[in-house]
Amino acid sequence: MASERSLIERIGKEIPSRGAGVLRLGIGDDAAVLRLHGKRDWVVTTDAFLEGVHFLAAHPPRMAGYKALARATSDLAAMGARPRYFWMSLALPPSRLGRWLSEFLRGMREAAVSFGLLLAGGDTTKCPSFGVNLTVLGRMAAGQPVLRSGARPGDLIAVSGKLGEAEFGLRLFQRGLYRKKDARKLLRRHLQPEPRLGLGEWLARTRMASAMIDISDGLSTDLAHLCEASRVGARIRAAKIPAVTIPAQWRRLDLDPLPLALHGGDDYELLFTVPRRRAVRLPKHWRGVPLTVIGETVREKTLTIVEASGLSRRLHPRGWDSFRQRG
């Protein structure tokens, strides 16, 4: 079956999507960029969050509401924009109108307050299955959005935070282990992710990042997206990847941190490239969030991972793509 990527290309061919004027950047990046006047760029993204696809009936509604907005807002973090307004389109089954909806809205309010967002409008429809679509608008200084396409061969590849934690949290949740004490932090990464808004802004303002994307579908998939947009390849080192630390009592689950970090979705960390001349100024932490160089971009348009053993192998995108079976 076609991947989401090829579907987006098909839509872009079918419907007029490029123009001069105020649209500086259209489909294919994390968000669109509009230069509505000289001093500011406005960044707009739209994102669906559907029951049965992006979350399950078993998920607490308050967490679903939080995560829906976090997920959409993370696309702004990946451009370096500051969130301002959002629009919500709700499709609601009658059974969800009561307490469930109140909890969902409560979670969304918490996210809106945390991210600095105001609700500017929306739409509501009765529908057999629950879904919400969020359009988020942010702003930043003109010319500063960090695109997926800005990497050049030889740039360093870096990530924020730890990868695979949200996926590990999901596995705990699926196994019903969410009441355990040490599960909380990992579950929170799955249920209530924090878009890296401040870091994204900083990477854009300082022009530290030449290209950027948020890791929503998994490192292997999102790295492929960034490289494709930038027309480069990548070479990353397994030993450098800041993978989830699995607490002792969960070792019996036999989950390997590296695949979780490579292909697990929903971390909402930032994956970015840094030109070598700027790399010396890249801190090891930014306000407590670790920043880790995991490799570099290369001219040849393939993704390679160097195993701890020193052997190299091709890295195939095996993260989340709702249009493709997971490999």
Add this chain to the structure above:
Amino acid sequence: MASERSLIERIGKEIPSRGAGVLRLGIGDDAAVLRLHGKRDWVVTTDAFLEGVHFLAAHPPRMAGYKALARATSDLAAMGARPRYFWMSLALPPSRLGRWLSEFLRGMREAAVSFGLLLAGGDTTKCPSFGVNLTVLGRMAAGQPVLRSGARPGDLIAVSGKLGEAEFGLRLFQRGLYRKKDARKLLRRHLQPEPRLGLGEWLARTRMASAMIDISDGLSTDLAHLCEASRVGARIRAAKIPAVTIPAQWRRLDLDPLPLALHGGDDYELLFTVPRRRAVRLPKHWRGVPLTVIGETVREKTLTIVEASGLSRRLHPRGWDSFRQRG
């Protein structure tokens, strides 16, 4: 069950939705208005179009694609804005990825070209049922958006076009009568509605309209929305309402034009109020579209319809509301 209106109020109470700054108008109108710099207002609306709710599997996909964008864009017509960009969030079942999607996108392209819209971004997700969410951005001169809330008691109430045609077209479609010759125009009103973009801009630019809304849910329901926002009532005359003309061969269907015109949805005509001092300049037609005065706003906050017999009765909103049974 709660109406859509009360649901929107609940959301507005739950989530921070008002702020100073660039958001001039938030939830509750046809669209939000952003004053991003001094000379222009930007108008943003978001709209879901779901299979089984807004259209049926029996509908031709090309028409569904056209109508999805027409429906969303009509909210901009109702403010007087000129459409510029849109964002599409697609939820697609695997069965719809082939020819069906191509036809849907073809219809959407035709609408985009017709309305002057460029696709600026979007999102795609695999999902058991088909749905699309569209966010449309338009622009206009600062301070000129026509709100729902601008009517004052004594303003004249006017509508564009003929009402009930789309509903009549739907009835023909439901009865499988769409291959008949005289059905075409009425079916087109149902399948391929035209938002009144030029008229909306003109009514805003000339400040002819003091308040405006598009008739998407039916005259009785949308008039109630406008009156509620303006804190006025209305008194309209049945004999003045430009109702669908039912061709001779369909008279046997025993459909009364007046209820179709009062409660039928999907016409996407404009309903607007005109201060009396400006009414003398209101033409009978605008570029071929009839403009008809059907009554006036009143101080008492009820809706009244004066029947052809001269008797008055309360007019209850009985148009489309997916959250309420139709009366």
